[in-house]
Amino acid sequence: MLDTVEITHTTTADQITDEAVQLYRSQGFIRVRGVLSPEEVERFREAALRLSERMQSLHKGSVFTQLVNAWREDEVLRELTLYPKLARIAEALAGVPLRLWHDQVLIKQPQKSTATEFHQDQPYWPHARSAHSLSAWVALCDVPVERGCMTFIPGSHTRTELAAQNLEDPRSLFSLCPDLEWDARVTLPLRAGDCTFHHSRCAHMANPNVTHEPRVAYVIIYMDADTIYTGQPHVVTDPLALSPGQTLEGELFPRVGERR
Template identity: 60%
Template structure:
């Protein structure tokens, strides 16, 4: 019997046509073992150390969020800029990509709060973007009771919505009432597993009811050719003095040159 530690790794070369088709149909795909369990544990240790070391982060009822760790933490930079993850993202998107930002999302033990249904794209000042997607990498085991993600397949086709309130259970559903009746898929993950999801896919995360933190590292990939939109404001672009219509500068938003 194959142990969890011996699961076949998912790489850009092993990504199947069926997985590609599933992502493009549903707006998400679960990929096992994009990291080994040993590497996931190593990055989880670095992530918790960063949480304890840094004081520049958002901490709310639903989660603790640290942005741009690739710029300050050598070990997590290795994960954010991992060419294997970027290669998978590029195959799924089908266009050249660059980094938008990374974020560490920790649900503390017994936090009791869900991250309510939302889309990611409305939070970002992007103009002319052909595609954007997130790699949500589990650095610890994330069963349903520890705060895994639930998706509404096919909801990535909803465009033009404002940003949603992550604390309001009904906010997205009031904007798009048909979503209330759509099937939902909950995806528990093993440490080292990953889900990739489209930036407009509706998703939520359950509370963490366990005694251990849920630790996820998220890498957000965007169209390499997009330009800055006038709004909304965003902490990764606001300090840079960019103007609407500017391309994102490579030194702050690195390109991934992995197209075959």
């Protein structure tokens, strides 16, 4: 099973091969090497760690520190959230126009974190008409298995009927879909600057961080450009006074990936 696209930080989205696109669409995830240069990694990691000192974590448990919509709080991280190459790769993989849904800094604290159990992302979101949503998960440090890299269940993105799962409960996903427990799993360690893209319905998990260094990841989540708000509660949309049926658009949900 091919799981890696070898590129460098100078590679363009046009160089993502048809084979890589088909692999992503068949298994629901792909690893892309070397999206960021070492200098970019250092700059963005330091900005993420500084932000974690002044911004309150959305998640209160020991799974991770979660900072949502960092691009609205920090000009350096805004550059990463709106990084054109990442967006263009995402659009090449999805095959449809995309908007930003939100970003998040996810830090697994050293020797204190617990596992992020298997779950799908999309059931948490107040989205309709967004069948192609996906996340770019950028490693801002080396992420071996011991520091909390990602494990995916190939093909699980085809399970579109499942309700939201509890990412702190190791049985949550498998109680909803017992057959997934016996499917193959692919674990993808990342070097700093590497990235995975995964479909919003692709089941994934991450180990606890048992090392002495924080695991710093930056996630940029993209949704179909014509996604509709369902009215389901969510921290991003709750303050916006939206009505169910509205298209998620405007300055908070900008179009991405367009060639200008």
